[in-house]
Amino acid sequence: MDAQGYFHTFPAVRGTQAGRPFFIAMCPLKLVPRLFVFDEEEVPPEMRAQRTLNRARIPEIAEYLVTHPESYVLSALTASVNGEVNFQSIDDLRQPSLGLLQIPMDASILINDGQHRRAAIEEAIKQRPEVGQDNVPVLFFMDEGLHRSQQMFADLNKYAVRPSYSLSTLYDHRDAGSDLARFLAVNCLTFKGLTEMEKSTISNRSTKLFTLSGIKHASRALLKKHQKQEITTEEKLLAKEYWEAVSEHIPDWTKARTKEVSTAELRQDYVHAHGVTLHALGIAGAALLTTQPKAWRSKLKALRSIDWSRSNVELWEGRAMHHGRISKANTSVQLSANLIKQALGVKLSPEDAAFEAQHDA
Structure with missing residues (x-):
């Protein structure tokens, strides 16, 4: 703000796009x-230049x-000056x-892109005032x-x-589940060389x-970890041991690793060969580790008795498949897990039983 107090003043760079001046x-x-x-x-959509704010x-x-506060990255806001x-x-x-x-102090500066970042900045400053000393482009x-403002919004998005x-x-180094997935993809024999990164x-x-x-979702489920929960080294090693033990009893996974069979044929x-089953x-596995903490490895031998073929419609239709197509729905994951639990000799929980009742209805 200058000495007279009539303007907001910013260090800036001037440029041109489509014949129009703009400033960073x-x-x-x-x-x-x-x-x-x-x-x-409250303004109707046709009178706005933005989507409504999703406060969640x-x-x-x-x-x-x-x-x-020492490592966040905040992308630029886009605004129009009236x-x-x-x-x-x-x-x-x-x-x-x-x-x-x-910029005149009485001018309106309307956010075209970044309204959620703007609202989050306001909230963050309330919680940690020192954040307000940082800058955003x-x-x-x-x-x-x-x-023109509506067209800018459409073009930007x-x-x-x-x-x-x-x-x-792959790139998230703050999330423990992501770290676990990267660890397993590199160090677990089951996934090494067979992971789409x-x-x-x-x-x-x-x-x-x-x-x-898929490895992240399945392994977090295995360890019963929510998104922001930490994962110890011991838990990482347990997950590695579990998945390697599982692959011992699904011979096709080993054949894929040794190139004896193509992954396309398996899919x-x-x-x-699909994420729904991995999950x-x-x-x-989480239920097995809880109920059989000492004998879980030997119990996995029962996986060999499961007919994993997609042609076994009686077994998989309504579980991992719907109308012959693989389903990634949460219900499909849960029902497939129930089938595996039963094969492993793990008693179904009341919630599991409720899913089964809906499936049989």
Whole structure:
């Protein structure tokens, strides 16, 4: 803010897109809640330039900022300024694009992209005021009316693609479950060399048998761990031991590793080559480890008695399959886990029994 108090002043870089000027500026986080406004939710959609605020997302983002004050990363906000701005270049000859951006204090600055980050910043500052001293980059455009603002929102989100769950797992070093999945993919003989690290689905021609995200879901279920719970070294080693023991009794997994059979053939012919079964084996394993902490390894021999063939419609239809297609639904996972539990001699819980009653109805 300048000495006269009429402007908000930001260090900025000036650029041009599609013949229109824009500015990239650094804004202190503590000013974000006061400077940037958001379309009120009560306004009809056709009169807004944004989606409505999903308040369920705000605590998670705010917690991320508060919990990781020394390592968080916050992407730029995009805003439109409804008012005349002034850009003062530092050096008109040598650095004409570097300077100070002055925005009138009575101008409206409307968020085009980043409304949840803006709300989360406000909440994070309430919990941890020192966060307000940090900065966030802001991309400023000139407001050209509702039509242009709506088109900006559509264009900014049209090509946005979320990374696959496997890739997020591979790159997430804050999450204990992701760390467990990476550990198993590299160190567990069952998964080593057979894990798709980037995609959460496996193509027909892929030589991989498991996805990193599938390993994460199944192993967290095995250890009965929720998303934010820590996982000890001993638990990691137990998961490794369990999955290697399981593979001893599913010979097709070993054949896939030794290239005696193609993974494409296994996916086509057997339910054990799909994530629903891996997850189910994790759930069944958790029950087995609880009820048979000493004898669980020998109990796994019963896996050899299960007919994993997709052609066994009587066994798998309504469980791992629906109308002949593999199902990833939670109900399919649970019902498949029930079948495996029964094969292993594990008594079904009341919740399990309720699922079975619905399946038999």
